[in-house]
Amino acid sequence: MRHLTRLVFIVLTVLRFGLDEVALSAFRQPWVRLLVRVATVGRRLDAPRGVRLRRALERLGPIFVKFGQVLSTRRDLLPLDMADELALLQDRVPPFPAAESRVLVEKAFGRRIEEIFSSFDAEPVASASIAQVHFAVLKDGRQVAVKVLRPGMLDVIDDDLRLLHTLARWVERLSADGKRLKPREVVAEFDGYLHDELDLVREASNAAQLRRNMDGLNLVLVPEMVWELCTHSVIVMERMHGVPISQLERIREAGVDIKKLARDGVTIFFTQVFRDGFFHADMHPGNIQVSLDPRTFGRYIALDFGIVGTLTDNDKEYLAYNFIAFFRRDYKRVAELHIESGWVPPDTRVDALEGAIRAVCEPHFDRPLKDISLGQVLMRLFQTSRRFNVEIQPQLVLLQKTLLNIEGLGRQLDPDLDLWSTAKPFLERWMNEQIGWRGLLERLKNEAPRYAQLLPELPRLLHQSLQRGRTHGESPLLPALLAEQRRTNRLLQVLIYGAIGFVAGLLATRLALQLGWWV
Incomplete structure (x- = not known):
């Protein structure tokens, strides 16, 4: 009912x-x-x-x-x-009353608002669908932003989500595309992300992670959280001073290079997706500003971290291979990747899928963003996926949504931006770092501490396993196995000492070069 x-x-x-x-x-x-x-x-x-x-x-x-x-x-x-x-929906949703916001802040912290802040602006500076934001000043003089969750949000969202779950079940039962589109799994993903957004402590932790990831990139600023004033319904963070990215004329008049800003946005997105596997997934213009401070001039300012996306290593590698294949126009490899990943039935003809993908993508290469309608591309890709029974991947729904946001943002900043040529060098460099020699050496370096601990323990672990087998009468070949174990022990010792000697030699050579001893 x-x-x-x-x-x-x-x-x-x-x-x-x-x-x-x-x-x-x-x-x-x-x-x-x-x-x-x-x-x-x-x-x-x-x-x-x-x-x-x-x-x-x-x-x-x-x-x-x-x-x-x-x-x-x-x-x-x-x-x-x-x-x-x-x-106007991005940050101009009608706010709830200031008096109610004050009550919610005092209830969250268990103290009167004057005991926490030396000043608190009753009028919200931004009001969105989930929460609204007030500016304030802490007792120690720090300027902060206070984000307050809208009251009664959980019941409203739960009602709508229950309706969506019911509709998804009916779509799956009645639609010919129901199984392929996985509507229940997609709604379940959306359900999880929305409930995460209602927990402001989770949003604060997302911001902290993104701030660490972006440190050193020098392209984007993320506010620092005031952790002692973060609860599930109210969080306090560093106040950021920037101009909303929708105010393009003001940004241009300040001297910001708009074309560079567009390219930086693409770099930030691909860095978050492929390097970190952790990306801001709500990048509409209401959540993005540009800094005009001389110290950070022209950098992005990211806000609102309630929704973030994550990708596994397998997801990142699969997407990177696909992107690289698309950029090289290797449509056969794209088709093979779809079959290898299980996204299409194994009996799908590679040449047929290759031809269909080529027909969708080829007309859009080497064209500026203003001449590309992603809506038309997605529509044709959907028709192609329906023909070949491609299964929708729920874990990539947020990524698809964020790609739409990025394209919309890029279109506003620089209609002539060539998204393909901007992203291709980044992805090729990332691929080399991940699966080339540099990637292999980096993984060996990361795994070295575990190997160093595990290798000396292998003989003892093998001996214990053989002893248990003899006790339970499960190893008639025990004498031969024990002899093999002794030979293995000697081999391991040789390998370990040889590796130690090799590493020591490398370190000594490097030291000699640095000190100028090498002639």
């Missing part, structure tokens, strides 16, 4: 704000136009369609607001009036 009630509320909201008229107005068929006229009889739809769409999403709740945030970055897919209105 709760699902039915929520579904009725969604339908009534759609009708109240005339979203049915907005959706059907794109169709040119006479019978559709007649249906629109009939459906709008008796309703006054005076507000512009963009305003009505934004208000409807705000009324429907945080999940729909997040959907609108993603859409707002795709100005190539939406009319400008609708995109401009949806952009």
